Amino acid sequence: MLFRINPSSGVPIYLQLMEQVKHAIETGALQTGDQLPGIRPLSEEMVMNPNTVAKAYRELAHEGVIELRHGAGAFVAANARADRVADKLRAAQPLVAGTVDKLRARGLSEEEIRRLFEAELAAPRKGGRRA
Amino acid sequence: MLWYKSWLETRWRFIIGMALVLCSAAGTVITYPHIQQLIALTPTMDFSGPLGKEIREGIELARTFRGFVWSNWYHQNLPHLATLFAILLGTAGLLSESRGALFTLSLPVSRNRLLGVRAAAGLGELFVLTFVPSFLIPLFAPAIGESYSITSVIVHGLCAFIAASVFFAFALWLSTIWSDLWRPLLVALGVALVSPLAGFSKVISGETWFRSGQLPWGGLLASAAISAVLYSLAARNLTRRDF
Amino acid sequence: MHEPMAELIVETSELRKSYDGVEALRGLDLQLPAGSICGFLGKNGAGKTTTIKILLGLAHPTSGVARVFGSAIDASARQRIGFVSEEKDLYGYMTVDDMIRFTAAFFPRWRADLQQRYVRKFDLPLMRKVKELSRGTRTKLALLLAFCRGAELLIFDEPTSGLDPAMANDVLQAIIGHVANEAMTVFFSSHQIAEVDQIADRVVIIDRGRSIVAGTLDDLREKFCRIEIVFGGEAPAVTFRAPGVLRTKRMGRVISVFSNAGADDIAAEASALGAVSVDVMPVTLKEIFLESVSEEE
Numbered sequence: 001m002l003f004r005i006n007p008s009s010g011v012p013i014y015l016q017l018m019e020q021v022k023h024a025i026e027t028g029a030l031q032t033g034d035q036l037p038g039i040r041p042l043s044e045e046m047v048m049n050p051n052t053v054a055k056a057y058r059e060l061a062h063e064g065v066i067e068l069r070h071g072a073g074a075f076v077a078a079n080a081r082a083d084r085v086a087d088k089l090r091a092a093q094p095l096v097a098g099t100v101d102k103l104r105a106r107g108l109s110e111e112e113i114r115r116l117f118e119a120e121l122a123a124p125r126k127g128g129r130r131a
Numbered sequence: 132m133l134w135y136k137s138w139l140e141t142r143w144r145f146i147i148g149m150a151l152v153l154c155s156a157a158g159t160v161i162t163y164p165h166i167q168q169l170i171a172l173t174p175t176m177d178f179s180g181p182l183g184k185e186i187r188e189g190i191e192l193a194r195t196f197r198g199f200v201w202s203n204w205y206h207q208n209l210p211h212l213a214t215l216f217a218i219l220l221g222t223a224g225l226l227s228e229s230r231g232a233l234f235t236l237s238l239p240v241s242r243n244r245l246l247g248v249r250a251a252a253g254l255g256e257l258f259v260l261t262f263v264p265s266f267l268i269p270l271f272a273p274a275i276g277e278s279y280s281i282t283s284v285i286v287h288g289l290c291a292f293i294a295a296s297v298f299f300a301f302a303l304w305l306s307t308i309w310s311d312l313w314r315p316l317l318v319a320l321g322v323a324l325v326s327p328l329a330g331f332s333k334v335i336s337g338e339t340w341f342r343s344g345q346l347p348w349g350g351l352l353a354s355a356a357i358s359a360v361l362y363s364l365a366a367r368n369l370t371r372r373d374f
Numbered sequence: 375m376h377e378p379m380a381e382l383i384v385e386t387s388e389l390r391k392s393y394d395g396v397e398a399l400r401g402l403d404l405q406l407p408a409g410s411i412c413g414f415l416g417k418n419g420a421g422k423t424t425t426i427k428i429l430l431g432l433a434h435p436t437s438g439v440a441r442v443f444g445s446a447i448d449a450s451a452r453q454r455i456g457f458v459s460e461e462k463d464l465y466g467y468m469t470v471d472d473m474i475r476f477t478a479a480f481f482p483r484w485r486a487d488l489q490q491r492y493v494r495k496f497d498l499p500l501m502r503k504v505k506e507l508s509r510g511t512r513t514k515l516a517l518l519l520a521f522c523r524g525a526e527l528l529i530f531d532e533p534t535s536g537l538d539p540a541m542a543n544d545v546l547q548a549i550i551g552h553v554a555n556e557a558m559t560v561f562f563s564s565h566q567i568a569e570v571d572q573i574a575d576r577v578v579i580i581d582r583g584r585s586i587v588a589g590t591l592d593d594l595r596e597k598f599c600r601i602e603i604v605f606g607g608e609a610p611a612v613t614f615r616a617p618g619v620l621r622t623k624r625m626g627r628v629i630s631v632f633s634n635a636g637a638d639d640i641a642a643e644a645s646a647l648g649a650v651s652v653d654v655m656p657v658t659l660k661e662i663f664l665e666s667v668s669e670e671e
Contacts, residue, residue, distance in 0.1 A: 007572040008567075008571070047543060237452060241449045
């Protein structure tokens, strides 16, 4: 099955499941309109508390990633992928802000910082690791 | 289903006991002609002292079939076997189950009922064991040219059962005190060995019936009363116990 | 619409139990609402099995109250409870089929449909004697006997103890599978914190005969946290006045605080003391357990 959780990782399990669903949408394993597994069968397959699955689905619906159709089940929402991208950008922004601050603190000018970023992005990939 | 479980737990003791008692009862009839021949050889021997008195009495009794059946079977073999198996059946049970006790106790059954079924099943087996095999005696007697009164079989059977069941209750009670197999067994056997001192053997052998046609009412009532007290003590122990 | 208060399936109040002068339970308070899966964690000898035995009527409390389904624990309460003991207590001399038929006879609400399903799913050898079964198979049989009796409360004492990881997963999966499809409350004791994390929605941690942590896992994750406070110089030797501080460790410039009442008050105090940075980190159930239970007796 698509989803895996690690009960010992310290990250709440419902968050792990949410990440897994989002990742599946990201990679195209789940596409717009696809139905997600039912709460009961999924909780049994993953050996998880059904309430935890329900909570993950609720949060995903709240974020607009999935739609809960009453009586029919959970389905991947139309703009889920777009929202996912927006999420990623939002999450990345503080990283960038932090790095830029640090470089400024070292005395680099804005022009120098921009050139460093461009050089980094243009350089050949090291190690071939997917981002 | 509790009855079935009790049966599964006691059936071998019961079956072996039945086999022994049946053989012993049949043996009483079969050996009688042989004993008669031996007795014919003794009138000239002199017996003195208390042991001699007993032997002489035994011989006197054995001159008749009825006397022999009493002195050999109802006074000796049957009481021994009945008491032994009463104790063995009484100690088979709940607490000597090393596994399964927690399962039984977690069933929706009260502890009183658990004890009640075990006691009733055991008593049923004891009854069959003490009462039924003796019927072989009037059954086989004609084969050696003798006869035996059915009434006597019934009366002696009841006396033997009621008296032996005191030891059943005693063993049952002991098994609610100690959860191992050996202590209740050994203590009960020990008490059984000294019980003739308390007049127990007169009741279990139905001696007064044999000698004068009187039922040993006092002894039977006392047996029933003692059993009842022991059962209620056992029930109280079982109800209070932590597992 | 007004939601009725969840019925308390299990409730204990000031529960005490002494064995031969040793106090196994010292005033245990427990509340278990209907429909929850509650993990019961504690060190060896903390009182888990004693509590479970009292809830089933296998042992009698020395003082205090224990109630199941709102009333005293007796034979009729056990009609609605399924139990699997730590040793998977069953009758060795009976066959699997015998055990099923024996147990079914006590429960008028026995679910023959579930019986068929589980015999097939667990692949139980009906004609084999219980004493010949492996521990894993015996556990599955014990689960079947607990699941099929139409009970509303399931109590398991260390359901996966002694099982290899694959079999343990099977057992947990069977429990979830059953609970997902039937209205059920589950109370299980365990040594495996990961498995409690996985399947429980409530946790009770017992230590030296008392409940020291209790609540839903979500609650606990909100309330318990670790706060790393960094100072410019040597960290001050300060005792935080905020409530909920369980443990404070000073290491050079850093003070690490373990709290069970959220981080806000402590963070405010830390800032007032001139901390350079205050980091609030989530904690795992394992950390909650380790920080909450006592050290050596």
